[in-house]
Amino acid sequence: MAEHLGIFEQAVLLALVNPRTPLGREGYGRAILKEVEHRLGREVAAGAVYATLDRLEQKGFISSHLADGSSLRGGRPKRHYTIEPNGLRALHASRRAADRLWAGVRLPLKGVS
Amino acid sequence: MNPPRGSEWLLRLVLSARDRDTVSGDLLEEYRETIVPARGDAAARRWYRRQVAGIVWRSTRTPIVAGVLLGAVLGGGILVDTARHPLADDDAAVMLAWFAAILGAWTAASAAIAWRTRRFGQAIAAGVLLGAATMLVFHVAAIARVVVFVDTIRARDDWQELVGRYQASGFHTLRA
Numbered sequence: 001m002a003e004h005l006g007i008f009e010q011a012v013l014l015a016l017v018n019p020r021t022p023l024g025r026e027g028y029g030r031a032i033l034k035e036v037e038h039r040l041g042r043e044v045a046a047g048a049v050y051a052t053l054d055r056l057e058q059k060g061f062i063s064s065h066l067a068d069g070s071s072l073r074g075g076r077p078k079r080h081y082t083i084e085p086n087g088l089r090a091l092h093a094s095r096r097a098a099d100r101l102w103a104g105v106r107l108p109l110k111g112v113s
Numbered sequence: 114m115n116p117p118r119g120s121e122w123l124l125r126l127v128l129s130a131r132d133r134d135t136v137s138g139d140l141l142e143e144y145r146e147t148i149v150p151a152r153g154d155a156a157a158r159r160w161y162r163r164q165v166a167g168i169v170w171r172s173t174r175t176p177i178v179a180g181v182l183l184g185a186v187l188g189g190g191i192l193v194d195t196a197r198h199p200l201a202d203d204d205a206a207v208m209l210a211w212f213a214a215i216l217g218a219w220t221a222a223s224a225a226i227a228w229r230t231r232r233f234g235q236a237i238a239a240g241v242l243l244g245a246a247t248m249l250v251f252h253v254a255a256i257a258r259v260v261v262f263v264d265t266i267r268a269r270d271d272w273q274e275l276v277g278r279y280q281a282s283g284f285h286t287l288r289a
Contacts (some may be wrong), residue, residue: 029139046143047168050136058230069138072145076138 003059005094011036012052013091016062016083028067028078029053053081061087114154116144116161124165127172129235140164176222176239180246183218187211187247188254195258199265219244 005013015035016027033049056062062081069076115121124140125133140161149157190211222243227236259266266272 029136030143033139033143045167046136046140046164047171050132050168051171054132066135069134070142073138073142076134076141078138079132079135 003090003093004097005090008036008040008048009052009056010091010094011039012049012056013061013083013087014039016081017088017091027081029081032081056087057081059086060084061090114145114149116141117158120162120165123169127169129232131232136168173242176226176242177246179222180243181250183215183243184247184250184254187215188251188257192254192258192261195262195266199262200269202269202271215247219247 012032015032029046029050032053033044033046036049037044053062053064057064062083064079064081066077067080069078121137121141124137128136144157144161148160152160219240223236223240226239227233230236
């Protein structure tokens with residue numbers, strides 16, 4: 001049985017599936033942060049994204065490699081993340097679980113203007 | 114256009130060697146390219162401090178909270194024990210068991226973190242934080258114990274021996 005992902009974990013994984021940020025199709029920390037903020041529609045603490053990336057990597061849902069950094073970042077390297085098949089499966093399972101949960105419910109819900 | 118030096122030092126201190134350059138580089142890039150131009154220097158510095166505070170708290174909260182809980186249990190234990198047996202001397206065997214339990218808890222927590230993260234340095238840092246938080250809360254309880262029970266425990270043998278040694282020392286104040 002696939003592991004259930006929280007909303008934040010889903011946002012981070014989706015940022016790696018289909019990034020659409022002003023930074024382009026990048027999969028490093030800062031770009032993921034911007035993509036997650038875009039998807040959730042609010043400002044997000046950088047620490048929350050790094051903690052989630054760390055956890056997802058430990059679970060084998062994503063992998064990472066280092067790349068050279070620009071002078072803008074003081075020459076410090078970038079860690080690029082890639083989603084792994086396990087991560088894709090977990091995302092699929094989360095989507096299917098949400099679909100099952102919402103099956104038969106018509107939107108907008110009564111009482112919501 | 115550099116972020117606050119103290120915050121950057123703190124950030125690099127709490128990050129693991131693996132993440133030190135990559136995470137601080139990401140924040141520096143965002144600070145220079147987006148935050149400073151959009152919000153100005155003062156607000157950008159506040160933003161940077163806020164991000165670092167979040168990362169520091171996330172890196173340290175588990176061992177700190179665990180340490181506070183452990184210290185509260187131990188501190189609560191000596192308060193209850195003193196309330197029940199205010200004149201009983203400390204038992205060497207019981208104290209040894211307490212110390213063994215504390216050291217065991219610290220070691221077990223560090224080992225669990227080392228096993229989970231596979232990062233030895235992180236486990237050591239967590240163990241140190243856990244120990245510091247435990248001892249801080251425990252000492253607060255020990256001070257509270259003296260303040261609350263001072264009238265009763267003045268009759269204890271070990272208290273009278275301590276006061277006797279102090280009076281025999283020739284010092285006239287504990288500040289000496």
